[in-house]
Structures are given as C-alpha cells and as structure tokens.
Amino acid sequence: MRICPPLFGCLEPSCMCLCFFSLIQDLLGTTMNSTVLPPGTFWGQYQDITRFNTHLSVAERLWVAWYAWVQNDVLATGIMSFVIHELFYFGRSLPWIFIDSLSFFKRYKIQSSKVPSLLEQWDCAKFVLLSHFTVELPQIWLFHPTAQFCGLSTSIPFPSPWTMIYQIAIFFVMEDTWHYSFHRALHWGPLYKAIHKIHHQYSAPFGLAAEYASPIEVMILGFGTVSCPILWCAFTGNLHILTMYIWIVLRLFQAIDAHSGYEFPCSLHHFLPFWAGADHHDLHHEKFIGNYSSSFRWWDYLLDTEYTPDALKRRRGKKVKAKKTEDTMI
Known part of the structure; x- marks a missing residue:
C-alpha cells in the first residue's frame, strides 16, 4: 500500500491507493477501471502509466511517473x-x-x-x-x-x-x-x-x-x-x-x-x-x-549607456554639436 502524492489529488495522509488509476485520476482527467497497485520503482510507475495511457507523450509519461514515484511535490x-x-x-x-x-x-x-x-x-x-x-x-x-x-x-x-x-x-x-x-x-x-x-x-x-x-x-x-x-x-x-x-x-x-x-x-x-x-x-x-x-541592446541605446565604437562616435558628435550651439549663443 502506498500513500497518494498530493500532486494527484489525495491530500489525506491516511488515504491508501486501492488502485493505480485512481492515483492519477485528477491529473489525467480520465476514468480508471483497473485495480493494479502502483509499483515501487520509477520505471515500474512509468511502465504502468504507459500501459494504460498511450495517448500521453513519452515526456508526459516520464513526468507523471517522476512525481508519482517521489510522492512529495x-x-x-x-x-x-x-x-x-x-x-x-x-x-x-x-x-x-x-x-x-x-x-x-x-x-x-x-x-x-x-x-x-x-x-x-x-x-x-x-x-x-x-x-x-x-x-x-x-x-x-x-x-x-x-x-x-x-x-x-x-x-x-x-x-x-x-x-x-x-x-x-x-x-x-x-x-x-x-x-x-x-x-x-x-x-x-x-x-x-x-x-x-x-x-x-x-x-x-x-x-x-x-x-x-x-x-x-x-x-x-x-x-x-x-x-x-x-x-x-x-x-x-x-x-x-x-x-x-x-x-x-x-x-x-x-x-x-x-x-x-x-x-x-x-x-x-x-x-x-x-x-x-x-x-x-x-x-x-x-x-x-x-x-x-543582459539579452537586448535597446535599454543601453535608449538610456545612453551603450559602450560601442558607434555609441562613442555618436556621443562625440553630440558634444561637438552642443559646443557649436553654445559658441553661437555667446
């Protein structure tokens, strides 16, 4: 007898799994009819899930088997x-x-x-x-x-x-x-x-x-x-x-x-x-x-913290332009 993991809907510690399919009924949303006890190994879990849930992908079967085997989310x-x-x-x-x-x-x-x-x-x-x-x-x-x-x-x-x-x-x-x-x-x-x-x-x-x-x-x-x-x-x-x-x-x-x-x-x-x-x-x-x-350049560009040859050239151009404007005003 195994205690049902919380992931599959049985939250009471005293709840014993009478059949494997009721263990994962909430997760899969399907009706379970067999009365096979859950196996005690990871691959046992995987094989039982595979046997009766062929509509699931391999990755999904591995996923369910992992949580069922560990029994602690x-x-x-x-x-x-x-x-x-x-x-x-x-x-x-x-x-x-x-x-x-x-x-x-x-x-x-x-x-x-x-x-x-x-x-x-x-x-x-x-x-x-x-x-x-x-x-x-x-x-x-x-x-x-x-x-x-x-x-x-x-x-x-x-x-x-x-x-x-x-x-x-x-x-x-x-x-x-x-x-x-x-x-x-x-x-x-x-x-x-x-x-x-x-x-x-x-x-x-x-x-x-x-x-x-x-x-x-x-x-x-x-x-x-x-x-x-x-x-x-x-x-x-x-x-x-x-x-x-x-x-x-x-x-x-x-x-x-x-x-x-x-x-x-x-x-x-x-x-x-x-x-x-x-x-x-x-x-x-x-x-x-x-x-x-980290991933993109736009914040450095928009907030003028970009440090590249083009950015340095652009800043120098702005300084020259600002200096010319200042001299003109004087």
Whole structure:
C-alpha cells in the first residue's frame, strides 16, 4: 500500500491507493477501471502509466511517473530544478572550456591576449559550485511552494509550443529590464565595491564565469529570472513549470554565451541586431562601464549607456554639436 502524492489529488495522509488509476485520476482527467497497485520503482510507475495511457507523450509519461514515484511535490520539483540547473550550466560551459584550449579559435577571441588558464577555470568552477549549493539551492527549494501559491501548473498535458514560445519571449523582455536596472545600480560606487566587484574579477570573461558573483548579487539578479515568470503567472494564472524550466535553460545559455569572450561570424547579433551577445558584454567587463543589459541592446541605446565604437562616435558628435550651439549663443 502506498500513500497518494498530493500532486494527484489525495491530500489525506491516511488515504491508501486501492488502485493505480485512481492515483492519477485528477491529473489525467480520465476514468480508471483497473485495480493494479502502483509499483515501487520509477520505471515500474512509468511502465504502468504507459500501459494504460498511450495517448500521453513519452515526456508526459516520464513526468507523471517522476512525481508519482517521489510522492512529495516539493522534493520532486526541488531535485528536478537543481539537477536541470547544474547539468545545463556546466554542460553549456564545457564547450567553451574546450574552445579556450584550442589555438584555432583564438582568432575569434575578443580579447585575444587574455585566454583563461585551466587553473583559473577550475578556481572559478569551485566558487560557482559553492554558490550553487549555499545560495541557489535554498532558493530552488522554496520555488515550488511559491510557484504553487501563484498558480503555477505542474500537471499534464504540457502547454503547446506556441504558448511556451510567446511566454518565454515575454520573460526575456521582462528580465532584461530587471537586469539592466539592477546591474546599472550595482555599478554605483558603494554597491560596486561591496557587491559587484567580485563579478568583475575577470576583465576578459569566460563561460564558467557567468555566475561568478557575490551571494547578494546572485540573489538580486537571479530573483529577476525567477520572479518575472512568477509575476506573469500571478496575473494571468497561465504558466506551466515546463515553460519555466525551458526559460531558465535558455537564460543560462544566454548568460554563458555572453560571457564566452568569443565573437563568431555566426553570432546571433549578426542576424538580430537588437540582441546583445558576447561582443556587447565583453566590452562591459573590459571597460567596467556601460552595456548593462543582459539579452537586448535597446535599454543601453535608449538610456545612453551603450559602450560601442558607434555609441562613442555618436556621443562625440553630440558634444561637438552642443559646443557649436553654445559658441553661437555667446
């Protein structure tokens, strides 16, 4: 006999599952007729779900089996969230470590004289891992209760690709605004010295250094990544945790690629001129000023904090024009 997990509608601790199908009836919205007891392993759960729910996709069956096997929503979501973050963060960083080790790619290195050594990358990885376990893990564990309170869905079916695409696009815009505002604030003298200076230890960034930052900065900027979707969910009541996961993975990829230190002919900003990319953020690390946005260039352009050759030329032109106007008035 197994206690029914809260995800599937049985909230009373004394409620015993008399049949597997009643366990997931609320989730699937179907009528269950068999009286098979739930198996005790993850793959047992998956096989039983597959046997009687062929209309579900493989991903949906795995999803249901995971929550049914763990039987604790907070634990299931917490483990899955942390593992996804670690796998994709370090998995996306590994190719850049490999690229840094090959002289062939040096021609594409923005600051070609500053290639990080393996020791530097190892020291960075240790610091980031410590931050993940001491700062990010507690936040991840609190994510499920907060998300559930705001109406985030963890059930099936999964949302349509179109729904996920337009929501993630909105999250990118929202988070970019958050990041610009607080990143620029962190460059104010006292805040820079107390908080943000750690992130600028590497004037020539590399992929692993994307989350090399003080615990306070990790919480401030990371809060924007998580709170923007949660805010959307609170107002619309329409967000699935799978969309949240895909959004976080894409945001991780963006941050790591922006810190990679490489500019390729195929870099995304060549096709999307408003995309920031590595050339935009590398200058920020090299000059310690300007280019505060995370994903897009428009806030730096509109608020005149862009630091590029074109922007510097534009500012010089404005100064010359203002000087001529002043001389004319005199």
